[in-house]
Amino acid sequence: MTYPHEQLSANPHDRTAVHRADDAWLQDRWADPETRVLVVSGTRIKPVDGAIDWVAPAEAPDGLRVLLGEHDGRAWFAVIVDAGISKAAQGEWTPLRGLLPSLADDAMAGAPLVFHALGLAEWLFVTRYCPRCGEPLAPAKSGHELTCANGHTQFPRTDPAVIMVVTHGEPGSEDERCLLGRQAVWPEGRFSTLAGFCEPGETLEDAVRREVAEEVGVEVGEVEYFGNQPWPLPASLMLGMIGRAVSTDITVDEHEIEEARWFTRTEMKTLAEAGTLVLPGGVSISRSLVEHWYGGPLPGAW
Numbered sequence: 001m002t003y004p005h006e007q008l009s010a011n012p013h014d015r016t017a018v019h020r021a022d023d024a025w026l027q028d029r030w031a032d033p034e035t036r037v038l039v040v041s042g043t044r045i046k047p048v049d050g051a052i053d054w055v056a057p058a059e060a061p062d063g064l065r066v067l068l069g070e071h072d073g074r075a076w077f078a079v080i081v082d083a084g085i086s087k088a089a090q091g092e093w094t095p096l097r098g099l100l101p102s103l104a105d106d107a108m109a110g111a112p113l114v115f116h117a118l119g120l121a122e123w124l125f126v127t128r129y130c131p132r133c134g135e136p137l138a139p140a141k142s143g144h145e146l147t148c149a150n151g152h153t154q155f156p157r158t159d160p161a162v163i164m165v166v167t168h169g170e171p172g173s174e175d176e177r178c179l180l181g182r183q184a185v186w187p188e189g190r191f192s193t194l195a196g197f198c199e200p201g202e203t204l205e206d207a208v209r210r211e212v213a214e215e216v217g218v219e220v221g222e223v224e225y226f227g228n229q230p231w232p233l234p235a236s237l238m239l240g241m242i243g244r245a246v247s248t249d250i251t252v253d254e255h256e257i258e259e260a261r262w263f264t265r266t267e268m269k270t271l272a273e274a275g276t277l278v279l280p281g282g283v284s285i286s287r288s289l290v291e292h293w294y295g296g297p298l299p300g301a302w
Helices: 004-009 023-031 083-088 096-103 111-126 204-216 265-274 285-294
Strands: 036-041 064-071 074-081 138-140 145-147 159-168 177-182 194-197 220-231 236-245 259-264
Touching: 004 111, 004 220, 004 285, 023 064, 023 074, 036 083, 036 111, 064 111, 074 111, 096 111, 111 220, 159 204, 159 220, 159 285, 177 194, 177 204, 177 285, 194 204, 204 220, 204 236, 220 285, 236 285, 259 265, 265 285
Parallel strands: 036 074, 159 236
Antiparallel strands: 064 074, 138 145, 159 177, 159 194, 177 259, 220 236
16 A cells, blocks of 8 residues: 655655755756756745746756756755745745645646755754854755854754654454644644654654653553654654554643544544544645555545
8 A cells, every 4th residue: 555645755865965065066957958956036936837946957946056966867956045035925925834735636846856845944944053162054055954153063953853643452453542632722633643852862753652652641662663754844854653552541731732532443444434523635645654554545625
């Protein structure tokens, strides 16, 4: 079975890291009319008719050129321009989250390319000064490094986060249940898998156990790895996990989670068909985790 989140990682590009400091190679590719460029203002892009707008280098504005790599026989870049451009015309420029519903179906967009571009743009946008000495940072290696006058080098960061479906009962039985939660800011009926960031010195399995215990008071025993998904919102790698609960009493923290419930497969199907249970969108690994446990596609999505 192909899971929904895998669409956003399919057919990745060659990042060609060896050419990031090769000025002659970069100039040659930039001069090629077949090269394609994504214009990013701050951390937003300007879609055309709801699709990602890749332009030729001659059509790209001045800005920081970021090499993404090679794919389908051509080079791909991003040009990052001043964030004030998108701020002045917010209705025309869209953050990544607003593009997710259509991104997986847009063959020209190349989801890994867009994730790469916007992940770097976010890092460059928020990383202005050296954390070691406070000096201003300047881009190097086609936007993949930042250096200061004292020679300190900074690299893009990725924050590992676990996202988990928690189950209880005999696997595959009618009585087996799946634990989902909802935040207070979500519309009524919207539920999702639990998630949280890994802490320093913590294994993925222990992060699952800690987050579930903190958020809903359920104790988790066995944990297994399911898959992962880049999620530059702003800089996460979502690590999908499956946890087996050894307790079932729920005590929500009332901070991150407003409500949590156990669902059997029958309950989940009935409520999803009625629209009273709204599950995560089709391209998220959360959706993949739920449908993996359920055993097939489910109706409805955020």
